[in-house]
Amino acid sequence: MSQKRFTGARIVLFGAGGVGKTAFAVRYITKRYIGDYDRDKEMIYTRRLPTPRDEILLEILDTGASPPIDVVEKHVKWGDGFVLMFSLADRSTLACLNEVKGIIEKAKGRDCPLTLVGNKSDLISAREIEEDELGQTAQKFDCPKFEISVAEGSQGVLEVMDEIICQIKRDFVKNLSSYNQNQVTDNKPRSKLYSMKKALKKRINKSHSDTF
Numbered sequence: 001m002s003q004k005r006f007t008g009a010r011i012v013l014f015g016a017g018g019v020g021k022t023a024f025a026v027r028y029i030t031k032r033y034i035g036d037y038d039r040d041k042e043m044i045y046t047r048r049l050p051t052p053r054d055e056i057l058l059e060i061l062d063t064g065a066s067p068p069i070d071v072v073e074k075h076v077k078w079g080d081g082f083v084l085m086f087s088l089a090d091r092s093t094l095a096c097l098n099e100v101k102g103i104i105e106k107a108k109g110r111d112c113p114l115t116l117v118g119n120k121s122d123l124i125s126a127r128e129i130e131e132d133e134l135g136q137t138a139q140k141f142d143c144p145k146f147e148i149s150v151a152e153g154s155q156g157v158l159e160v161m162d163e164i165i166c167q168i169k170r171d172f173v174k175n176l177s178s179y180n181q182n183q184v185t186d187n188k189p190r191s192k193l194y195s196m197k198k199a200l201k202k203r204i205n206k207s208h209s210d211t212f
């Protein structure tokens, strides 16, 4: 690890086609909702986020609908944190996320920065996933959950992004402190007992080689 300051975060949006990934990214970057987008296009959006000391660079990868597994693995390797999105009005889009979650866990471990987001909460009469089921899935995925409507406003989008950035930062600090810990251990002066043991071992080895 060469980087000692938190200067950037890469966030990947995963979800089935039409759940609102592009609408989410565009809402976060521009605060606007545009009804129609180029479907199934991969795109990286960037935004500089001011911090009390300077700023961090956010990169948001809007993945296409159902990319092949090798592409998902590549995106997982690229990302620091993941937003798993589905539509509250389409049950099949929730089931799709199990496979992606499995790939993330295998590559980055269970503690990896992650959020589960049910979009299109405005489609009340078409709703297929209730709060309980969302809660159970979040428990299974071991991550925070959100219900949002990208169409209705920016608030939910901002909350999701704050949460994932916060998790990524926490992860960065954790990795940095374990890296520093290892450095300290490697450079630590050895204790007197350790040096005595080592000298004794050397002497025993020498007397062995003198004997044989």
Ligand SMILES: Nc1nc2c(ncn2[C@@H]2O[C@H](COP(=O)(O)OP(=O)(O)OP(=O)(O)O)[C@@H](O)[C@H]2O)c(=O)[nH]1
Residues within 6 Å of the ligand: 015, 016, 017, 018, 019, 020, 021, 022, 023, 024, 034, 035, 036, 037, 038, 039, 040, 041, 063, 064, 065, 119, 120, 121, 122, 123, 148, 149, 150, 151, 152
């Ligand atoms: N009602 C409603 N429609 C939404 C919402 N968010 C997105 N949509 C609509 O859902 C459709 C698909 O949105 P996209 O953002 O293109 O979805 P996507 O996940 O990027 O789709 P792919 O590019 O195919 O992967 C568009 O017509 C959006 O306007 C929402 O919160 N409520």
